């Protein structure tokens with residue numbers, strides 16, 4: 489990959505240098521600290537979910553590409569490629585049991601050899617696994633049957649155990665629990681049972697670990713999801729304690745929800761724990777971040793940067809990607825997501841916060857909005873590319889990936905696709 493990166497960077501070098509000069513000159517004239525911006529952009533890192541490396545499917549089918557990773561080791565190899573290209577993805581968020589390692593120590597060593605570590609581990613009580621005693625058809629942590637709840641709690645404790653060996657420091661719990669028809673489930677009791685189980689998982693959390701609850705309005709439950717919205721998620725996190733917080737998945741909101749406002753509220757509550765970046769037009773579409781609503785992504789990043797200014801280093805949400813593509817090459821899709829995240833983050837860093845604050849205090853609607861838009865409309869691509877270049881990454885990750893011939897190469901070796909990716913999750 490390094491050869492392809494060097495070749496690509498040589499091709500784009502002159503043009504990049506000219507674009508970077510022009511932008512730096514303009515930013516300096518506006519009083520911006522260009523060096524500071526470059527450092528700030530470089531500080532943004534995002535974890536890659538282990539389920540994003542294979543071609544995703546929908547419930548109507550799957551069209552696998554060649555050379556998909558066959559196991560978790562090959563998935564890490566692909567994340568290492570992404571990291572070489574983008575220099576922004578040094579960690580993996582592992583899903584268990586989809587990517588459960590036979591030997592976590594060995595997987596940790598394999599990851600370390602690739603320069604990778606582990607972010608939050610994800611439990612799965614939304615599907616029945618082969619050989620499982622009791623079914624999650626009617627829920628897991630919310631289930632009416634104690635036995636099912638016990639089994640689901642035990643699974644989460646196991647996930648924590650695996651994560652501990654891998655060097656992870658948090659668990660994300662997303663529950664499909666809910667009902668499809670009015671009357672099917674006692675709305676209050678099902679929530680209380682869920683909290684009761686989460687309390688037991690929380691009690692087993694290693695001291696330096698965090699627990700994230702992830703809300704989702706619907707799917708697969710179409711009438712009432714137990715952890716349906718950020719309010720429910722917040723109630724759980726507050727009841728559990730200090731090390732529990734909420735995870736916001738950008739695709740888990742009803743159309744037109746003001747997600748930046750959700751972020752702001754959770755920051756105020758001190759309960760914004762993690763993020764799943766992706767994009768969506770209608771539902772939990774898991775598309776490339778920034779592909780559909782780039783302005784919304786910018787406004788979310790603006791809240792995150794603003795919270796960082798206000799709270800300092802203690803504000804450290806776990807930034808993760810949650811996407812699943814059925815059309816794009818997964819590595820290219822991830823490279824585009826990382827790039828779009830870096831750009832949105834870079835734009836948010838450019839917001840003149842003092843000016844914005846001043847205009848807000850003066851109730852100057854026009855100048856406040858113009859201050860935000862001035863940052864949003866700045867073409868930050870040269871800054872972001874420069875950050876990658878300085879770290880040894882690619883000026884243009886997708887073209888470097890294509891010219892490397894990586895997918896063709898692994899296609900020859902990865903001949904049996906044993907992995908069946910998530911369908912419509």
Ligand code: RM4
Pocket residue numbers: 539610662702704737764772810910913
């Ligand atoms: C869910 C949710 C979870 C993810 C699964 C695969 O919709 O977003 O975060 O682990 O999908």
Ligand code: MN
Pocket residue numbers: 662702737764810
């Ligand atoms: Mn998610």
Ligand code: MN
Pocket residue numbers: 737739740772810913
């Ligand atoms: Mn989702």
